[in-house]
Amino acid sequence: MEDIRKRAKQLLEAKTVDVVIGYGEGYGKKVKAIFVRKPEDADKLIYDERCTQNIGVYLTKHEVKHFGKAAIVASVPVMRTILQLCSENQLKEDDVLTLGITLEGKFLEFPTYRTLENFLANGVQPLTESDKELMAKIDAMSISERWNFWTAELSKCIKCYACRSSCPMCYCNRCMVDYNQPQWVSVPSTEIGNIEWHLMRAMHLAGRCVNCGECGRACPVDLPIHLLTFKASEEAKINFSAVAGLSMAMPSTLSTYKPNDKENFIK
Amino acid sequence: MARIGVFVCHCGENISATVDCKSVAESTAEIPGVVHSVEYKYMCSAPGQLLIQEAIAEHKLDGVVVSACSPRMHEPTFRNACSRANLNPYMVEMANIREHCSWVHEKGEATTQKAADIVRTMVEKVKKNKPLEPIRVPITKTALVIGGGVAGIQAALDIANGGHQVVMVEREPSIGGHMSQLSETFPTLDCSQCILTPRMVEVYQHPNIRLITYAEVIGLDGFVGNFVAKIKKKARSVDEDVCTGCGACWNKCPQKKIPNEFERGLGKRTAIYIPFPQAVPNKPVIDKNNCTYYKTGKCKICEKVCLPGAIRFDQPDEIIEIPVGSVTICTGFDVKKTDFFPEYGYGKYKDVLDGIQFERLASASGPTLGEIRRPSDGQIPKKIVFIKCAGSRDPAKGIEYCSKICCMYTAKHAMLYKHKVHDGTPIVFYMDIRAGGKNYEEFVRRAQVEDEVQYIRGRVSKVIEKNGKLLVYGADTLLGGKPVLIEADMVVLATAGVSNEGAEELAQTLHVSYDQHKFFAEAHPKLKPVETNTAGIYLAGACQTTKDIPDSVSAASGTAAKVLGMFAQKEITREPIIAVVNRISPPAFSTCVGCFMCQPVCPYNAIEKEEIKTRDGKVLKELARVNPGLCQGCGTCVALCRSKSIDLQGFTDQQVYSEVFAMLNDI
Numbered sequence: 001m002e003d004i005r006k007r008a009k010q011l012l013e014a015k016t017v018d019v020v021i022g023y024g025e026g027y028g029k030k031v032k033a034i035f036v037r038k039p040e041d042a043d044k045l046i047y048d049e050r051c052t053q054n055i056g057v058y059l060t061k062h063e064v065k066h067f068g069k070a071a072i073v074a075s076v077p078v079m080r081t082i083l084q085l086c087s088e089n090q091l092k093e094d095d096v097l098t099l100g101i102t103l104e105g106k107f108l109e110f111p112t113y114r115t116l117e118n119f120l121a122n123g124v125q126p127l128t129e130s131d132k133e134l135m136a137k138i139d140a141m142s143i144s145e146r147w148n149f150w151t152a153e154l155s156k157c158i159k160c161y162a163c164r165s166s167c168p169m170c171y172c173n174r175c176m177v178d179y180n181q182p183q184w185v186s187v188p189s190t191e192i193g194n195i196e197w198h199l200m201r202a203m204h205l206a207g208r209c210v211n212c213g214e215c216g217r218a219c220p221v222d223l224p225i226h227l228l229t230f231k232a233s234e235e236a237k238i239n240f241s242a243v244a245g246l247s248m249a250m251p252s253t254l255s256t257y258k259p260n261d262k263e264n265f266i267k
Numbered sequence: 268m269a270r271i272g273v274f275v276c277h278c279g280e281n282i283s284a285t286v287d288c289k290s291v292a293e294s295t296a297e298i299p300g301v302v303h304s305v306e307y308k309y310m311c312s313a314p315g316q317l318l319i320q321e322a323i324a325e326h327k328l329d330g331v332v333v334s335a336c337s338p339r340m341h342e343p344t345f346r347n348a349c350s351r352a353n354l355n356p357y358m359v360e361m362a363n364i365r366e367h368c369s370w371v372h373e374k375g376e377a378t379t380q381k382a383a384d385i386v387r388t389m390v391e392k393v394k395k396n397k398p399l400e401p402i403r404v405p406i407t408k409t410a411l412v413i414g415g416g417v418a419g420i421q422a423a424l425d426i427a428n429g430g431h432q433v434v435m436v437e438r439e440p441s442i443g444g445h446m447s448q449l450s451e452t453f454p455t456l457d458c459s460q461c462i463l464t465p466r467m468v469e470v471y472q473h474p475n476i477r478l479i480t481y482a483e484v485i486g487l488d489g490f491v492g493n494f495v496a497k498i499k500k501k502a503r504s505v506d507e508d509v510c511t512g513c514g515a516c517w518n519k520c521p522q523k524k525i526p527n528e529f530e531r532g533l534g535k536r537t538a539i540y541i542p543f544p545q546a547v548p549n550k551p552v553i554d555k556n557n558c559t560y561y562k563t564g565k566c567k568i569c570e571k572v573c574l575p576g577a578i579r580f581d582q583p584d585e586i587i588e589i590p591v592g593s594v595t596i597c598t599g600f601d602v603k604k605t606d607f608f609p610e611y612g613y614g615k616y617k618d619v620l621d622g623i624q625f626e627r628l629a630s631a632s633g634p635t636l637g638e639i640r641r642p643s644d645g646q647i648p649k650k651i652v653f654i655k656c657a658g659s660r661d662p663a664k665g666i667e668y669c670s671k672i673c674c675m676y677t678a679k680h681a682m683l684y685k686h687k688v689h690d691g692t693p694i695v696f697y698m699d700i701r702a703g704g705k706n707y708e709e710f711v712r713r714a715q716v717e718d719e720v721q722y723i724r725g726r727v728s729k730v731i732e733k734n735g736k737l738l739v740y741g742a743d744t745l746l747g748g749k750p751v752l753i754e755a756d757m758v759v760l761a762t763a764g765v766s767n768e769g770a771e772e773l774a775q776t777l778h779v780s781y782d783q784h785k786f787f788a789e790a791h792p793k794l795k796p797v798e799t800n801t802a803g804i805y806l807a808g809a810c811q812t813t814k815d816i817p818d819s820v821s822a823a824s825g826t827a828a829k830v831l832g833m834f835a836q837k838e839i840t841r842e843p844i845i846a847v848v849n850r851i852s853p854p855a856f857s858t859c860v861g862c863f864m865c866q867p868v869c870p871y872n873a874i875e876k877e878e879i880k881t882r883d884g885k886v887l888k889e890l891a892r893v894n895p896g897l898c899q900g901c902g903t904c905v906a907l908c909r910s911k912s913i914d915l916q917g918f919t920d921q922q923v924y925s926e927v928f929a930m931l932n933d934i
Contacts, residue, residue: 062854088862088863088864089861089862089863089889090860090861090862171860172858172860172909172910173855173858173860173910174858174910174911174912175910176909176910176911179910179911181920181921182920182921182924182925184911184920204909251867252862252863252864252867254864254907255864255865255866255867255868255907256867257867257868
């Protein structure tokens, strides 16, 4: 924690960066994202086991971009977020400085995205035990059981779109559900409309999800919706050997075609 | 509120026999927004078109639905008619109640109801239509012809004689293609070389033709009228401008045992060579894989004997980019080699030949100087068995189609043999004799009657070599499948014609479609046989499907007519049915976030990066932009865009959505 504060202070003093995005104390025992722009505020930065939010979501916000060059306190999912955003043309190479925290909790600075790639090649964050358990349970279900499980779960969705807001990959200016000419997905929370939304979200994130699980944590009604995108990532890995957020120039999984593809159906 | 006119056509009895057109017009009149709804016997006739034009003026129509045939048939007719009445042509839609309804259903209420549903669907679409303007693009008036066989030669000469520049790219060291390998041609038995060589020379000498041989097209960017072709000119190791074609080099080259591709392995050539004596250009190339110097670093005899000093061992491959307005693909075909046939000896038997090898044997310029001799021992064969449909029409071999040319050339082969070996016996095994074409049937008849070629209807199950003879085991199906065993001296297989090597890669480079046999696909099998689905790219000759010389030449002239027609215009007008990235007010500028996932899916490379800049040049945002000249309106990007920032003009989401909901009776 001290390392982060010290380094943030240095960076701001030297004006290497204009803002450090990190975690600070919030209300009660909660943490919140803070945007440190003055060296003397660097002491407000904290990092502990409560800091699970993927603050990479702020990197594409134009209010944050407006601050100037940013450094970010980055756990492994945040690092993957940075590389994936760069792949998708949302960040320019090396325009964010990464103050990384390894899976073991060690502080490590990454001056370039190339160094991030090298670091992430050694492994990424594993699924949590509870996610693994639930995923295995769902995998074991028959198709109809699975359908019933998800319709029951998704019927509780209140369409607050917290999942969308918390997701760093949902950076569109206008989401497809906000598109009303024509209105593809129904506005109110209805059984079919909820399913439409969550299926669409999973498809839009297939091959792009960095497995931070933020959507599931953000959900106010505790739906395990992050497992939908996790599963889509798994499928993308199995079928296309594509893992998001490991490279700053990954071709987009669902829209890339190779003339020498060994699968003949695609030609 | 929309003011839409609906015009229901009877199409003579094509529609009215099963659909109650009057009832369709009446029920359509009830739809909100429809102010005029009538029926007429022939809407596409002059009085029918006039009826529409008058109604537009009288009822102040702002949209028209013509409920008749497929839009492929008459959409341009009605769009033009309405345009003459000052209605934007893109406010006109066709409701197809013929192919989609009257032709496929029986007379009845349900059929009429379906017709009414189709019309209602299009009325709802027209309500969302917006006036569009055609796209105009300039033209580079240079034609690219890929392939220098007879089709390419014809296309190039026709275009060049029309007064436009032509760039011809040929993969081999010489132009001429398969036709230059043939001995004589059916159905007149005139010498192939004699009719082709003058045309090859004409190509070489034509002031409007730039001939690039030993080169391949490796890239094509741009769009109709404005392509840029990237051509890889392989190193000949000979300076073409200095070389006089004297022949000293290939006469002195010590490597003399290389199988000659032009003779299809029956003859030998040197390492520095011209493929055949009449080659155009008459300049040799060095085969680097077989040249002693390239292999060992020693030799250079050709360099020593070359008086003008044209040998360039260090010549690099060259990549040239040429702007062109059209592309004509004439890359030709190949025939299966004998090794494709386990039952006929896997290509092991020297005296089992394919059709082109036999052509070389019969050719005066061939390895035997026109005498039919067995490759194994040089003897004159007394009995030759010709096996037709070797591979063709055989789903088990993966070739379901008829290769079309073999019936004729086999008859020719048998005749040529008989003319050269008077006491010889030609025997042809056939499935059917397909001799459709001018003087074709007479030709086959002549082979059977005058030249006494024996035709046996049946298949050959196997060929076995024994004591210098080939035992041909067949059956005569006209005699109830009676087994036939013939002791032959030579067997000629009319092997299946297949797509040329590299056709698939070229199709992908040029972004044109091809079929499961890797033949290039035409835009329409009947009405657009020389066009591809990509505007400005045309097809001629056997790269489309196996074709004989007359068919290849006609297609080539057809493409030349298309190219010249395009070059006769100042600019190209294109349908504005293209994808467009939306634009909104700053600071967003567009709902497009510039993720460029659409870029790799575009089959036409039409998606570009557009930078939104401030006045002092600072880039505010990167957006996708669809190049209107390149876009073919396939809609793949529209389907892929997560934020629905791309829409297809003429088929917008709103239009299609309205159609679907009208169809579901849920407006």
